[in-house]
Amino acid sequence: MTPLPKVCYEIFVRSFCDSNGDRIGDLNGITSRLDYLRELGIEALWLTPVHPSPSYHKYDVLDYYAIDPEYGTLDDFKRLLREAHQRGIQVYLDLIINHTSVLHPWFEEARQSAQSPYRSYYWWMNQEQIDRLGVAVRSQTADSREVYPWHDNADDPEKYYGLFFKGMPDLNYDSANLRTEIRQIMDFWLNEMGVDGFRLDAARHIYPEWLKEKNHAFWEEFGQVVESTRKGTYTVGEVWAPAQEVAPYFKGLKAAFHFDLSFEIQLLLLRGRDKGLVEKLLTDYTIFEEHNRDFIDATMLTNHDQNRIGSVVGGDIRKMKLAAALLLTLPGQPYLYYGEEIGMLGMKPDPRIREPFLWTDERDDPQRPLWIKPRHSRRANVRALALQQPDPDSLFNHYKRLIALRKSHPALGQIIRPNLAAFPLDDTEWLAYYRPHDEQSAWVLHNLSGQTKYLAHEQIGLEKHQLLFATYPTTLLRDAPLEVPPYGSVVLGYAPPAE
Ligand SMILES: [Ca+2]
Ligand SMILES: [Ca+2]
Incomplete structure (x- = not known):
């Protein structure tokens, strides 16, 4: 079985590295930077979605079997995998199966008629049914501000459910045919393409709120299917909720992101005082353990949905170094968010926490993506990687030293x-x-x-x-x-x- 990576790295693909001059980050750009990631000490990559999609972030999928032409081709993906594996780096695919794009062929079929064989892939109700269930309005959650999740479908008497927004209809896993489709998609990526694992988007929303007790059983079955598709496959879930609510997901998923810890670390840095971080962690472990003794606690300072840690601490490099030292000396399986290691900055709205990586200090570095003009991570306030590499006191070298320390001392690198x-x-x-x-x-x-x-x-x-x-x-x-x-x-x- 492949060893469990000790330090992972999340790449927002569009913003990492451009290889072909269109100034949009792409797969070949990532491949060209694998030596950099190895130098940093990274052992696994989580790539944000790479499938064809109408959005810049690509969390609304049009085709689960293809690569968005903006990012490359299936052959580029295979080459990225091969080159990553040669460097001892695993690659995890972001699998978005809570919803599709409203333009996905399944939904385009489903919305045509109630008799469509794809109708049951999604949630449909008329106003009376919605009112009877009392689900016309939902409370906002950390991951969705949508209050009215039911959306009109032209003159259809039924509305469809889209938790995040009308462009992302939620999939309905009561459909056996849909479950078969998902199984085939996983089989394709695991056995034909050879990815090492999946990051599961919106795991806590897989069933809608009025059926949420079905979530845990769904992921348990999912875990068994993944395991039978390819033994030892890694899975990590996005369950953006308090530890108590995260815990049952460990029955089906090997790892889950520890959002609670991310916010505790941020608070700790802002207060400059400890209010029982270790006790809180020990309590969380006890809760997780009740569901799976071998749970993997996936930790991070922030991810692509949170204000960047550099901005949270007001751009103070000393506090960024402290944040890194906390993340990389506490237990768990840490995920760095690309650019964190050079002190990139960013505050919401979302595109502003996903700005282009600064490889060099050149005004017009051709490898630096330019799909968005940076407002926070500009050369004037973030030192480019090339300037930090030769400086032993740089944030980059601090990360590199900490990662090496974590990997060379079993006491620090213990995950399970x-x-x-x-x-x-x-x-x-x-x-x-x-x-x-x-x-x-x-x-x-x-x-x-x-x-x-x-x-x-x-x-x-x-x-x-x-x-x-x-x-x-x-x-x-x-x-x-x-x-x-x-x-x-x-x-x-x-x-x-x-x-
Ligand atoms: Ca490109
Ligand atoms: Ca859902």
Whole structure:
């Protein structure tokens, strides 16, 4: 079985790298940057949707068996996979099966007549049925602001359900034929194309709100189908909800994104004080474990639907370094969002958190996508990668060092059955925790404040330590207190006790 990647990377394909001069990021552009991703230490890629679609983000699919010509061809995709695999990088496909585009042939057929064989692929009701069920109006959720999810279909007496907006009709998994279609799509991508896993979009919405108790059974069956289609396939679900609601999805999906943690880390950085992050994580693990002891906690600072971490912390590179140190020393399977490693900035609306990657400082770097004129991540306020690579103090090299650290120390890189213990220090401007491991345990300390802080050796309480990592050069004299500059992090390794 393929090993579980220790550090993953989300690419918003349109904005990453252009290969053919149309200034739209594409698959060959990604392939041309695989050496960069390997240098950074990435072991898996999650690509945002690549199928033909009428939108710039492509989360409304027209054809599950093709690549949008803007991004390339199936052959380009195969080459990307081959080249990625040669570098020890897995590739996950973003599978959007909660809805299709309103222009997908299934829906175009379905909307023609109630007798269409595709009618049952979607949700249809007349106003009376909608009112009887009391589902005409929904409450907004973190991932959808749609309040009126029922949409008119010309002079059809029935409306169709589209949770996100009228351009994305929701699929109806009570249809056995639809389930067969999805099975064939998965088989194609796993066995004919050879992807390593799926990121499952909008997993918590697969059934509509009035039938949401059917969601968990759906994903359990899905998990079995994936496993029988190709054993060992990785799956990660987008369940944008509190941990309690995420937990049951681990019965069917191997991993789920930890949105709660993402927001806790952001709050921690804004407050400069810890309010029980480790305790919160330990509680979440207990909840997850009830459903699957081998759950994979997919962690991130932010993704393509959240304000970029660089902007959340007001563009302060020191706080971005602290954010990186938190993500990469806590348990879980971390996902970097492209450009985070060079300090890219971005605040909603959505296109503004998905701006082009800055490869070089050239005014008109031909590989830099230009589908949108950047407002946040401009050369004036984000140092391009080429400038950061030779600078040992750059954010990029900080990420690179942390990733290498995580990969080389089993205590830090453990994903299944997360090893974490609190290490209370009586001062909420510190965050300290312990990552126990048979080989070598690690002790992690973060200074959350804007002041240099000192910690006496007695407070660490353990004798045989070795400095594994420090954001800033740190003194570790036996007789002097540990000195940690503002927003600095320190990782110490402890050998197992001598027999
Ligand atoms: Ca292009
Ligand atoms: Ca749905």
